């Protein structure tokens with residue numbers, strides 16, 4: 144019995160965090176997003192050089208073939224750094240879709256390219272969770288028509304994986320004729336979600352997803368776990384910043400951290416978030432080791448981190464007083480990262496309902 | 505991450521499961537009552553000790569089972585009793601026995617531990633005073649040495665179970681001139697002495713759980729001290745550590761959550777089970793997420809202990825989070841029952857013998873007792889996060 148990270152996992156996370164600390168500071172993020180960039184070339188190249196894009200891709204297909212817990216540690220580090228990179232869609236959800244629904248040929252074609260960073264995938268599954276502002280995606284005669292909303296990493300994608308109304312998934316060239324893409328401006332400038340309209344576009348069906356929803360559901364589970372991990376990292380930073388500020392800022396001749404009102408805000412944030420770490424670890428671990436538990440836990444991790452993340456984003460901002468409200472400090476980048484995470488792939492109420500259904504309740 | 509147990513621990517678990525299957529009918533039902541153990545409870549405890557499922561690590565010569573301490577075995581025992589909803593045994597009084605083992609004299613251990621773990625000897629904790637609750641170290645009940653005896657004068661309060669207790673472990677001021685934490689001694693004595701008066705205090709549940717305990721020239725033997733004179737604060741902290749461990753135990757929370765799910769499947773409005781009604785269902789799911797975080801947090805703490813590391817923050821938050829979560833589980837159970845949820849005592853239609861209302865009140869007592877939620881937050885803020893202490897309040901400032 145050992146509920147802890149291995150030495151290798153600690154090293155993995157340290158190396159990703161270390162790289163991001165040096166190369167993906169708030170200033171770097173700011174400069175990039177000011178130009179509307181959500182895939183910062185240098186940072187993307189940097190994490191590509193760390194060899195982690197193929198974290199869950201099998202070794203013979205160019206990946207490193209580690210587990211979901213390892214992937215979650217990377218997602219957490221990226222959330223800490225509010226890194227503008229298309230990791231969750233391209234490196235996690237797309238490979239999960241391919242590995243569970245793809246033909247051998249599809250896997251051999253695309254997985255090595257994902258692992259090397261040569262190709263970026265966007266993933267559109269929103270319509271299978273909560274359809275809004277669209278009539279969905281129809282597939283007929285191998286061609287897709289309709290509109291996919293909030294496609295994860297869709298703006299920077301070369302290729303797309305899109306779920307149609309039946310839940311079957313397809314590979315589509317993001318630049319094919321008949322595809323119209325538009326970035327949807329959100330509060331979070333560090334990542335991009337796209338609206339993608341298809342007008343009778345040639346699509347390559349993932350055959351395993353045709354009569355079986357499991358590949359789609361696994362793709363969604365994987366995305367949710369990574370989003371939870373991303374929020375974990377982002378919320379952790381907000382606590383650290385609040386605590387540091389509370390130790391430094393003086394009012395009434397005292398550092399504000401010595402006021403109980405402020406101290407208790409910090410203690411509440413820490414005591415709400417710390418157990419979330421265990422939930423994320425455990426949930427990610429089940430994907431490889433106890434898959435029968437994953438669905439319910441992925442829902443809980445996603446929903447619970449959304450709740451705790453929102454509360455921490457608010458309280459940490461308050462600890463900073465007026466400063467928390469400014470662009471100058473930049474705390475709002477984390478606030479917004481957590482804000483986008485909360486709604487993506489199902490808001491907490493929807494996802495909790497799924498967690499109940501997954502238990503037969 | 506490796507959640508599998510060793511072969512040896514798996515065998516240990518399946519033997520325990522077998523034991524529980526065979527013997528669960530001889531276990532007393534419901535929660536342990538406060539005060540004297542029933543004969544049934546004592547027999548159950550004896551059976552558990554004999555098989556090594558209670559007092560497992562207490563040496564044989566003191567009446568225990570005498571196994572080497574193994575934290576995973578303790579964990580498996582707690583888990584399996586909780587899962588099967590069978591009343592667990594105990595290691596005597598979780599607050600005092602560990603202190604006697606760690607710091608008591610050989611004579612104290614020989615005389616006191618065996619009857620305590622068998623359930624013959626009941627203890628009460630004489631710490632809090634009317635003027636000293638959260639600020640326990642300011643306590644003023646004093647003891648003066650007179651020949652071979654301590655002479656105690658003062659008052660304790662909130663002394664749970666004092667009306668049934670045979671023994672008291674008590675903090676008293678013996679060194680009035682020393683700084684406040686260094687002037688306290690830890691005394692143990694029998695409760696049947698002249699000069700001890702116990703007046704029951706009825707709690708909000710309607711039962712007299714705790715008491716006021718008055719000492720007037722109460723004489724207790726000199727050798728009833730644990731540790732040295734003036735070291736009582738440190739001796740007591742050894743026990744508080746054990747107490748904080750059990751308040752907020754995730755196994756209890758999980759078993760309580762399971763009961764809530766059962767209740768929400770069984771209770772209906774117009775024939776629809778509460779678990780199917782969206783607003784209640786969503787609250788249930790929120791609580792499940794929190795229950796799970798605390799369960800895995802517990803596994804993380806356990807792993808730290810296994811590696812002989814200090815668990816740090818995950819440990820600091822257990823009492824605060826766990827007690828609050830238990831309270832909210834009880835709150836949802838009551839809400840799910842609606843008007844039926846406020847039935848009490850001997851009312852017809854009452855569910856689970858009124859257990860949920862009682863829990864809802866008792867849990868609030870546990871949010872307060874053993875270090876209030878606010879004191880927990882101070883400790884988390886100061887010790888775990890490194891925030892500065894509050895400046896001392898200056899007289900006249």
Ligand SMILES: Cc1cc2nc3c(=O)[nH]c(=O)nc-3n(C[C@H](O)[C@H](O)[C@H](O)COP(=O)(O)OP(=O)(O)OC[C@H]3O[C@@H](n4cnc5c(N)ncnc54)[C@H](O)[C@@H]3O)c2cc1C
Nearest residue numbers: 392393394395399402403404405461462463464465466468
């Ligand atoms: C949207 C907005 C508009 C504003 N407009 C104006 C304006 O037009 N003109 C103007 O002059 N000002 C303006 N302000 C400033 C505003 O009045 C201050 O932000 C506010 O008084 C708090 O001061 P602070 O930002 O320095 O925070 P701080 O005082 O540094 O507070 C930081 C944190 O410490 C806590 N804290 C501080 N002291 C104590 C204490 N004694 N006990 C417990 N907790 C404590 C605070 O509650 C807060 O959580 C504006 C602020 C905002 C956010």
Ligand SMILES: Cc1cc2nc3c(=O)[nH]c(=O)nc-3n(C[C@H](O)[C@H](O)[C@H](O)COP(=O)(O)OP(=O)(O)OC[C@H]3O[C@@H](n4cnc5c(N)ncnc54)[C@H](O)[C@@H]3O)c2cc1C
Nearest residue numbers: 629630631632637638662663664869872873874875876878
């Ligand atoms: C069910 C139950 C059983 C108990 N059993 C026993 C027993 O067997 N033996 C025994 O000795 N004691 C027992 N106690 C007493 C218990 O330990 C005390 O109630 C507890 O330590 C709080 O002390 P108090 O009641 O004096 O509250 P106070 O210390 O007066 O606190 C009142 C309020 O002020 C707040 N407060 C106090 N100091 C601070 C601070 N520094 N910062 C912020 N807030 C503060 C508290 O959080 C609380 O909200 C029991 C209590 C309960 C409820």
